[in-house]
Amino acid sequence: MSKINNVNINGIKSFEEIIKNDSAAAKKTQVIEGEWILQEGGTQFVSKIKFEGGETEFKVDNPSFMGGTGSLPGPLHYCFFGLASCYTGTFATMAAMLGLKLKKLTTKVEASINFSKVFGLGDLPIMEEVRVKLNVISDEPKEKIKQAEEMALQRCPVVFTLKNPVKLIADLEITTQ
Known part of the structure; x- marks a missing residue:
């Protein structure tokens, strides 16, 4: 069992063993x-x-x-693409780790955006929610697919970033020539 749903299970298990023995190896900088x-x-x-x-x-x-x-x-296209690809990939990985074979997996990300604040014309939130919907075609048991979804929601890095405050450190360097 090396690949399920285009996910390299052996590669995941190998990395999991590495970080079990060295927790510092789990941290990667982008x-x-x-x-x-x-x-x-x-x-x-x-x-x-x-x-x-x-x-x-x-x-x-x-x-x-x-x-x-x-x-x-635009920038939000890339932001939403990051969410769609990360969440979908995490779901496919969790399904693979559970031994679930998928026939098709698609994702839709949608948000209503209010640009008033960007122009200084109001103080309403720029976004109140982001909606992400997976469409799974599979003959696997529904409860196992839902288990993969729960795992993906808990483990997806982009979902975590959107659901939890992450410290943002902004720095400005001004140079004159």
Whole structure:
């Protein structure tokens, strides 16, 4: 049993053994660096994202009502993509660890966003809720699928970040030339 639902079970179990013996190995640091593009054009922010297998580039352009052209995904698209991919991946992993085979797994993330506060025109919350819905097609017992969902809600890093206050430390460095 090495792969279920496109999840490498042996890789997970191997890492689990490593962190059982060395809790410090469970901590990983992620760094994202990027640049705001000052020249006119569609791309407003670019970041080279480095990962275990290489590097890719994320580009952002805000919607037109936020000063961009709307020609690329905006920051919230990436935020919601992070939630969708992390939660779905955690669910698929938990299902695999429980030995559950899935036929199809899709996700929908939705939120109503109020931009009044962004423009200083009100103090209502920017978002009151984010809705995430998994659609699972499987012949496995429903109670086992629900168990995988509960595990995913408890263990998904992005879900944890959204549900629990995480200290945000902002720093500003000003340089003149």
